[in-house]
Amino acid sequence: MVGHVVPHHLGRRPGTGTMPLIPQAVPATADARVDRVLRPRWHLARTRLLWSAVVFPFAVVAICLVFLGLATGARDWAAVPALGAAVPAAVGALRLRGRGITDPPSWLPTAFLVAGCQLLLGVIPGFGIAVNAATGAAAGVAGALFASAWLCAGGSCLAAHRAHRALLTPLVPELGATGFHLAVPARIAITAPAPVSASIAIGTDGVRWSARFHRGRSAGPRVDFAVPFARLHDVAAVTLPPTPALRPWVTLPDGTVLYAQPGPALLLRADSAEWMIPVHDAVLIRELLLSRKGWWVRARSRP
16 A cells, blocks of 8 residues: 555644553544544453553563573573563564554564564573572472463463454444554355455555465465555445356466355445455445545645
């Protein structure tokens, strides 16, 4: 997508120029009605996000510092794992001060990455150093802390997942009048079993939809389409008739054809082009898109 619109008030407290790590008000919206509707969701999501990005990761840092205290005679080496746990925690927390706070789909992957780095760079080597240097009860304490660190890592990922669900489930039209990145699945069919997915992403400056073939850990064939709001003129909710039962929708680079079944779909009109996207709730997605485009227009008009 072209450009990136970030309202000047994103996450800032009225009357100040500072931005807290996780804003208390619903970020990226200046609509009082939208704030009132989404405030209970955001309060719950914010609490869980604080646990995911701050409480659990820095608890792991504290555990690694205790490993440092237990590693008598090897504290120079034990300081390295403590630093290895602190850096990912700080990076993950500071990411929320940027675009991360308005990108709920990234909360769980970020929590997983931070937790994984902390375990690999901090907890596992720190535990090994502490156990080898400690004796008796100190070794037992190290073992209990090692298990606690893994629980913190799992808790961080679970809290991020629950924060995402608290904010975006179920989808409501008011979410369109915010800067949150929204992702919804497309409604597709294939004629043979295959690990294929398709989704629609509603960003801050346009809408993008993509389809991909999942091939193990490697990136499989995929196609992407994007329409900036500057080119999007109309969005219509339509119903595909029962015949034909399957309509070719997208062809992946490897020749796999994805089909649209009868049912709800979106019709996007932009300049001289037109696209059809099969979705599960065309009316709701249309409202989200129109609300987001209105938000984009208002954000561009602000000084």
